Amino acid sequence: MTNSKNMSIQKLLYTLQIADNALILGHRISEWCGHGPVLEQDIAITNTALDHLGQARSLYQYAATQFNALNQEEKKGLFVSSALQSLIAQGKLLDEDDLAYLRDGWDFRNVWLVEQPNKDWAYTVARSFLYDCFNYFFYTELRNSKDETLAAIAEKSLKEVTYHIRWSSEWVIRLGDGTEESHKRMQQAINDRWAYTGELVKMSEADTAMLAEGVGVDLNAIASQWQERVASVIEEATLTIPQDTWMQEGGKEGRHTEHLGYILAELQFMQRAYPNMEW
Amino acid sequence: MSTTARNISKEQVYEWLSSVTDPEVPVLTIQDLGIVRDVLIDTTDNGVPEVTVVITPTYSGCPAMDAIAMGIRMALIGKGFRNIKVEHRLSPAWTTDWMSEEGKRKLEQYGIAPPIRKAVNPLGLFEEDNVPCPRCHSTDTMLVSQFGPTSCKALYKCQSCHEPFEHFKCH
Numbered sequence: 001m002t003n004s005k006n007m008s009i010q011k012l013l014y015t016l017q018i019a020d021n022a023l024i025l026g027h028r029i030s031e032w033c034g035h036g037p038v039l040e041q042d043i044a045i046t047n048t049a050l051d052h053l054g055q056a057r058s059l060y061q062y063a064a065t066q067f068n069a070l071n072q073e074e075k076k077g078l079f080v081s082s083a084l085q086s087l088i089a090q091g092k093l094l095d096e097d098d099l100a101y102l103r104d105g106w107d108f109r110n111v112w113l114v115e116q117p118n119k120d121w122a123y124t125v126a127r128s129f130l131y132d133c134f135n136y137f138f139y140t141e142l143r144n145s146k147d148e149t150l151a152a153i154a155e156k157s158l159k160e161v162t163y164h165i166r167w168s169s170e171w172v173i174r175l176g177d178g179t180e181e182s183h184k185r186m187q188q189a190i191n192d193r194w195a196y197t198g199e200l201v202k203m204s205e206a207d208t209a210m211l212a213e214g215v216g217v218d219l220n221a222i223a224s225q226w227q228e229r230v231a232s233v234i235e236e237a238t239l240t241i242p243q244d245t246w247m248q249e250g251g252k253e254g255r256h257t258e259h260l261g262y263i264l265a266e267l268q269f270m271q272r273a274y275p276n277m278e279w
Numbered sequence: 280m281s282t283t284a285r286n287i288s289k290e291q292v293y294e295w296l297s298s299v300t301d302p303e304v305p306v307l308t309i310q311d312l313g314i315v316r317d318v319l320i321d322t323t324d325n326g327v328p329e330v331t332v333v334i335t336p337t338y339s340g341c342p343a344m345d346a347i348a349m350g351i352r353m354a355l356i357g358k359g360f361r362n363i364k365v366e367h368r369l370s371p372a373w374t375t376d377w378m379s380e381e382g383k384r385k386l387e388q389y390g391i392a393p394p395i396r397k398a399v400n401p402l403g404l405f406e407e408d409n410v411p412c413p414r415c416h417s418t419d420t421m422l423v424s425q426f427g428p429t430s431c432k433a434l435y436k437c438q439s440c441h442e443p444f445e446h447f448k449c450h
């Protein structure tokens with residue numbers, strides 16, 4: 001395999017890593033639709049779900065273009081999903097929907113944080129807050145990517161993520177600096193989600209390869225910005241940052257918690273049961 | 280006379296597109312919104328004109344974009360075109376600065392407070408814009424939620440006339 005081909009695969013995996021985070025978090029958040037604590041917040045949180053799904057679409061469209069430009073051998077080696085292997089064997093081109101609906105759990109590269117269940121409002125807020133703080137600084141840097149499409153998606157997405165980080169930060173403060181009960185539960189949610197934050201800024205093979213190409217973002221630089229923002233909001237919320245947490249990881253290599261399987265079962269059911277169906 | 284026999288100018292196409300409105304805010308045309316970035320007219324080898332309309336999405340997940348693309352096709356089919364392409368362009372990202380003054384005026388008349396440009400701290404918390412009420416013009420208003428019924432709008436309440444209203448967010 002030549003170096004340039006290797007790089008096109010790395011770029012595809014890099015794009016999928018970002019896309020999968022957006023899709024899975026968007027799906028998780030969308031589970032709140034119709035169940036929000038008050039109407040305005042039901043609308044607010046499902047708006048953020050829509051933003052994530054919109055960003056996922058742009059990224060999957062770009063990933064599909066990259067995938068279709070690979071040679072047959074490279075295509076065959078990428079995904080374990082037998083549904084995709086069969087499309088590839090038939091020489092079909094893939095589109096955004098194939099990537100979202102027909103890959104198996106092992107083909108997904110999202111971090112573990114985004115696939116964690118909603119549980120309650122505090123856990124949902126904690127997950128969004130810890131992710132939004134990462135996503136804001138990540139897209140800020142990705143705007144400088146040498147890859148024009150990724151830079152354009154980042155520029156667009158950053159505007160939306162600016163609303164997300166504000167919304168989730170305000171909720172952490174509202175609950176943390178709220179009643180005794182809300183304080184306790186917000187702290188518990190932050191504590192329990194904390195183990196999944198190390199992976200956000202851990203460089204995967206694709207992260208390292210794309211950073212070297214000037215396409216990707218240096219996650220080590222993001223780590224300190226993330227810590228600073230998270231610490232300042234947590235302090236404002238009268239909460240404390242968990243110490244000595246063992247960090248859990250594996251999503252960027254395709255290893256997932258048991259939750260992803262259940263998400264995909266719901267998310268992919270229609271396309272798996274009725275291939276090519278449209279709304 | 281069919282379209283094939285005519286010389287079509289860009290300006291003509293822009294004029295035809297002024298009948299296409301935003302399905303979420305029907306008083307605004309797509310020109311008012313500033314999402315039409317370019318119009319390209321090409322004549323194919325057999326003399327059939329092909330028109331490409333380049334639009335930019337307001338928000339990534341905005342469901343109105345599909346309806347708008349359909350509206351553009353319908354408007355141009357009505358003018359005799361058969362080869363119509365609608366392309367999406369992400370960069371430069373859409374901003375409310377591209378909304379026309381006419382559009383802002385129509386929004387206010389429709390009861391939606393138009394976007395106002397001011398310096399904002401992207402990482403600020405609990406900050407509120409001083410958005411005047413589109414009905415009574417009082418500035419004694421309160422932000423209810425940054426997120427409204429569509430991605431582009433926030434929910435406000437007027438403390439003077441007590442009516443709720445929507446604000447087209449500055450973006």
Ligand SMILES: [Zn+2]
Nearest residue numbers: 412415437440
């Ligand atoms: Zn009023």
